[in-house]
Amino acid sequence: MLNTNQHTYRILAIAPTPFFVDRGGHVQIYEQARSLIALGNELELCTYHIGRDMPGIPTHRIMNIPWYTKTDAGPSYQKLYLIVLLFFLSWREIRRIKPDIMHGHGWDGCWIAFLLSKLTGVPFVFDMQGSFTGEIVAHGYAKTHSLFFHLLQWIEKRTLHLGPVVTQSQQMVDDAIRDFGVRPDRIYHTYDGVDTDEFRPGLDASDLRAQLKLPTDKKIVVFVGLLKPYQGVDSLLEAVKILVDELHYMGAHFLIMGFPDEDKYAARAAAMGIGTYCTFPGKIDYKQLPRYLALGDVAVAPKLSPTEGDGKIYNYLANGLPIVAYDRPASKEILGDLAFYAELGNARSLADALHQALTDEAKAAELGRKGRELALEKFSWLAVAKRLMAAYADVIARR
Incomplete structure (x- = not known):
């Protein structure tokens, strides 16, 4: 002890x-x-x-x-x-x-x-x-x-x-x-x-929405992290394509924040035919991150390593965002049942989980509220x- x-x-x-x-x-x-x-x-x-x-x-x-x-x-x-x-x-x-x-x-x-x-x-x-x-x-x-x-x-x-x-x-x-x-x-x-005073629901980010030219008639799905395959970025793009082409859901736009390969991933998204559904703003100053996350209606955490930590999840929780995550021990330990889970590494499953988070508004709101409470209590x-x-x-x- x-x-x-x-x-x-x-x-x-x-x-x-x-x-x-x-x-x-x-x-x-x-x-x-x-x-x-x-x-x-x-x-x-x-x-x-x-x-x-x-x-x-x-x-x-x-x-x-x-x-x-x-x-x-x-x-x-x-x-x-x-x-x-x-x-x-x-x-x-x-x-x-x-x-x-x-x-x-x-x-x-x-x-x-x-x-x-x-x-x-x-x-x-x-x-x-x-x-x-x-x-x-x-x-x-x-x-x-x-x-x-x-x-x-x-x-x-x-x-x-x-x-x-x-x-x-x-x-x-x-x-x-x-x-x-x-x-x-x-x-x-x-x-x-997580700093629950800085990361919190209700922050005004209307100026950022205009600056980034994000659509006003779509829900925003946010991701922040290093833009690398082990972070699940490739898998996320595959899921976006499935969401649009196979599940025929066009009501979401993906704000994929981070570095170092933002230009490469933007080009890949365009080549996959989903470029108009994604925005890659590059590196985000940590002090500004709470307002960027406030743009989101849903957050996604597709990290692939079973055990490596994922600090973005704590920020998502504190911002009161419903979270879509791969079902891996490190994420489940933090989130428990407070997430829409997808089978680890399965882009189709990730697309299904994103679709549920975007369409089941009552459950999404409940998970976001309970996630904020968890951040305040424990993290x-x-x-x-x-x-x-x-x-x-x-x-x-x-x-």
Whole structure:
């Protein structure tokens, strides 16, 4: 059981990523840090050379590497030397601020924090945002059951035993215990969160509707996320085509927000004959996202990874939107029965679920209302920060 002592801490967060970019994993890092500071903790963040500074988060960056400009998610061989640079930056900051605990974000954040813990004696937690092997397979760097895949699984298992783990998904907790032998008392389920004051129903977005030239006589289906196959964007376009061509439903327009491949997907939608049913505005500033979501009548979350978290769902809930999602453990853990579900990876099933959400207005309204209530009750960022502090207390007490 977690120690619930809410003593405050000096925290060094290590984020091997181009923080801040407007995508889900970075929102989690930012909101965790902001909420921990709001509860009286001192937190400083070490990260890559690129990305934008966020107000209220003291941020330290590695030396400028002008040829590395990658800001989307996924593996890169160049991260090998970025990790080394981030290790030395973090070591310098440990000597300066003398933290009580380190918070290593992601798998490479865990490796850095583990080595620094061995050198300095400062304890750490590993913030596992998803499966190591799952991410690499999803991005096309390895094939399931290949020799390389089995090597990655070995690395994943070894990493999970380097130190205490915090994660946002009960499915990831269960998998770590069952598949990798992690002790139940060394993994902490903290959930993800949402700012329910900013993300809320009833926001005025009429100016955005005009700016984006969205139709006024159709319902708007919103999606936000990285525009990549593993996020289900290809599957979503297939579902839109089925909805229009086979189910003969022309009363919806799809606002597909995100980057990096918005032009490619816009061209694909046009080639599929559904270009007039889709708008691709590109990257959305996180601070403006609540108003963009307010344009929606229905939200869709077609992510394909069975266990990887999906922060957009929390935002959809807080905005009071009825949600269409693939039936996967990570989504169902958050939503329970508060969604229109489709069979995982089945575009026809996704089209059917979208059709139901768009035509059953009474059920859609009920799910949206109950989703907002769930966000208020369970998923505030301050509640997440308190769970993190309880995990810190437990880890420090065990030293």
